[in-house]
Amino acid sequence: MTEPTDEAIKDALTAISRRLDHELYALSESDLAAQWYFKWDERGGLAWNIYEFSDMLEMHKRRCRRWEEHHNGSMCVVERVRDKYLMPRIKEFVIELTQRRGETS
DSSP states (O other): OOOOOHHHHHHHHHHHHHHHHHHHHSOHHHHHOOOOOOOOOOHHHHHHHHHHHHHHHHHHHHHHHHHHHHHOOOHHHHHIIIIIIIIHHHHHHHHHHHHHHTTOO
């Protein structure tokens, strides 16, 4: 059995990256907005859920930014991503936190 070459590894990673970009760019705006993966973890407590929310928000922000830049250009992309994709999720999270006030971490 032969070992993979650096070139073969590079080609494979490039193909994976291109495929992921293609799939992302093919999404509609509503499909992109719906790709939100945070769910409150009842076992995790407040601190854990804040940590997980932050992680998911960052991942969502990066994907939305790439999609927005591809479809709508780089002008005002930060504001578009913030207003269209992030602020609704942050507001939902604030409501969740408010409802869970008094729970411990």
